[in-house]
Amino acid sequence: MGRIADAEVCQVASGDVRPASGGRCGRRRGERDRAGRVPPGYDDPVTEIPAAHRQSKYHVRFDWGEDGLAAVDADADVVVWVDALETPAAASAAQAPVARPLAGHPLTVAASLADAPAVARSVLDEQVRLGRRCLVAVxxxxxxxxxGAPRFAVEDLLAAGAVVDALAALGIDDSSPEAAAA
Incomplete structure (x- = not known):
């Protein structure tokens, strides 16, 4: 192997990364490159985005469980709680936070896979009632x-994705990357 644009070409074999020349690959932290610059390393400080602002510019947001509820729903007009294996009629205060009134939210909806289109229609009705675009937290x-720790459940992810798709079909489609991936 050789050099490509003054960069050492490294080979990966058996989990070991070594340059073709037999030396070491890359620079040590603080070591200068040929231009005399010190390139940033992975251990340099990283700015963390506050949880409440990660999806704030989108109208449709997505997160997991009650912890997500606290992080994403701060200014949501509509909260949609998706539990694919629980029917909305059977939801209780012990099973889903949506069964309790959520202060400041005019519309709180329990959803499952089967009722995604109806949930989307109720969100659209709320948007018409408000006279502006709704902020929806799914x-x-x-x-x-x-x-007591939350655990990923693929059936809830798929049902939440069905709700997001049903919203998009009605024109409520300014989704965060998290909601679009669901």
Whole structure:
């Protein structure tokens, strides 16, 4: 192997990264390149985006469980709680936060895979009632663990994706990357 644009070409074999020349690959932290610059390293400080602002510029947002509810719904007009294996009629205060009134939210909806189009229609009706675009927060319930920690549940992700798709079909399509991926 040789050099490409003054960069050492490295080979990866058995989990070991070594340059073709047999030396070491890359520079040590603080070591200068040929132009005399010190390139940034992975251990340099990284700015963390506050949780409340990660999806704030989108009208349709997505997150997981009650922790996500606290992070994303601050200014949402509509909260959609998605639990694919629970029917909305059977939801109780012990099972889903949507069963409790959520202060400041005119519309809180429980959803499953089967009723995604109806949920989207109710969101559109709320948007018409408000006379402006709604901010919609969609939450997948996930599953709980014995310790109380949330656990990913693919059925809730798919049902949340069905709700986001149904919203898009009605023109409510300014979705965050998280919502679009659901």
């Amino acid at each position: 939450f997948a319930a996930g599953a709980g663990t014995p310790s």
